[in-house]
Amino acid sequence: MAIVGKHEDVTPEVYDDGKIAKGVEKRVLIGPDNGAPNFIMRHFTVKPGGFSPFHTHDWEHEVYILKGKGFLRLENEQKPFEAGDYVFVPPNEKHQFVNDTDDVLEFICVIPKYGN
Amino acid sequence: MAIVGKHEDVTPEVYDDGKIAKGVEKRVLIGPDNGAPNFIMRHFTVKPGGFSPFHTHDWEHEVYILKGKGFLRLENEQKPFEAGDYVFVPPNEKHQFVNDTDDVLEFICVIPKYGN
Numbered sequence: 158m159a160i161v162g163k164h165e166d167v168t169p170e171v172y173d174d175g176k177i178a179k180g181v182e183k184r185v186l187i188g189p190d191n192g193a194p195n196f197i198m199r200h201f202t203v204k205p206g207g208f209s210p211f212h213t214h215d216w217e218h219e220v221y222i223l224k225g226k227g228f229l230r231l232e233n234e235q236k237p238f239e240a241g242d243y244v245f246v247p248p249n250e251k252h253q254f255v256n257d258t259d260d261v262l263e264f265i266c267v268i269p270k271y272g273n
Numbered sequence: 274m275a276i277v278g279k280h281e282d283v284t285p286e287v288y289d290d291g292k293i294a295k296g297v298e299k300r301v302l303i304g305p306d307n308g309a310p311n312f313i314m315r316h317f318t319v320k321p322g323g324f325s326p327f328h329t330h331d332w333e334h335e336v337y338i339l340k341g342k343g344f345l346r347l348e349n350e351q352k353p354f355e356a357g358d359y360v361f362v363p364p365n366e367k368h369q370f371v372n373d374t375d376d377v378l379e380f381i382c383v384i385p386k387y388g389n
Contacts, residue, residue: 164357246275247275
């Protein structure tokens with residue numbers, strides 16, 4: 158059955174050990190629990206100075222920046238992004254989302270069902 | 274290789290025959306041309322009074338509303354949505370995105386690679 162929901166009503170998972178990740182909230186908006194057959198839509202909030210893990214895995218990210226600015230840290234470069242940008246991280250490319258600003262960063266990140 | 278791009282730099286496909294669809298622009302942000310292995314991220318703009326086709330297919334939509342308001346027309350009901358909402362349309366459920374407001378509607382819609 159079709160679902161319409163508010164992202165802020167989804168309980169977040171918090172990643173904030175300060176070393177591997179900092180100031181990150183992840184909300185799974187659409188996933189296996191809703192009957193999603195192929196891929197998972199998540200909403201991320203990254204506080205000022207926060208970051209996701211600098212890591213790699215064998216699945217891709219398809220991202221849309223909703224609010225704020227930051228940069229994508231890769232092995233040998235950094236790519237800045239801002240609201241209205243899309244970001245594609247292919248499988249097996251080491252990456253990190255960094256909020257080096259004084260404002261909150263928000264983005265949508267879609268992954269295949271087998272990643273998590 | 275990772276990609277960062279601006280959605281407004283992508284050339285849109287226009288759907289505007291006034292019967293099947295009206296006032297719709299589709300931008301494929303991330304898809305097979307970028308090496309996306311599993312699913313496709315598209316950006317839609319629907320002008321005031323516009324609508325997507327009222328149709329069904331055997332793949333799902335995972336949607337995030339970026340801007341504006343509207344409603345999801347289903348076979349037997351309508352579900353309103355607004356910016357900040359997520360929308361899941363499972364496979365084989367007849368659906369239409371309608372902008373019945375005076376403002377532009379924008380959303381992200383992700384589909385599996387085999388849908389199009």
